[in-house]
Amino acid sequence: MKYSPWRTKSAKSLQGYEHFITFVNRWEKKYPVLRKYKAQRNIAYFTYMDFPVEVQRCIYTTNWIERLNRKYKRTIKMRAAMPSSQSVLFLLASVAMEETQTTYRRKVYQWRCWKESK
Incomplete structure (x- = not known):
């Protein structure tokens, strides 16, 4: 999985979650605490990706x-x-x-x- 800055992301929430699962699968042997983040309920954290790229920054900035x-x-x-x-x-x-x-x-x-x- 290659790094892509937030401006170039055009992925939707499901694709973002799949990329995250790929990342966790790669690193969970070295960092076992990542396993708990693979739960299906964590897909809700990626719903901001359904919005246009211009709005994504507003949403996840708290x-x-x-x-x-x-x-x-x-x-x-x-x-x-x-x-x-x-x-x-x-x-x-x-x-x-x-x-x-x-x-x-x-x-x-x-x-x-x-x-x-x-």
Whole structure:
């Protein structure tokens, strides 16, 4: 199996899963933990390949969500005690609004191009 960067992939989810199984079969002797990933239920992880190539990057990139969760955890950790659950919600909302004004103002990568091509 040759390496192909994400931009050149035109495979659908079933083909992606088959390539993954080929990869696992090749390396499972050296890395036995890979065997558990051969289950048929793991085909769901490849459904993003059914979308156009332009959208695939948007789907499997969860950095924004992870970044917001990290901000939430950091903010809550700095303030060890909160007077009520309302104050916690207010604090998390203010963190989300602060992030919206700075980080999340950027447009989603190639979203407009995909929307127009539909």
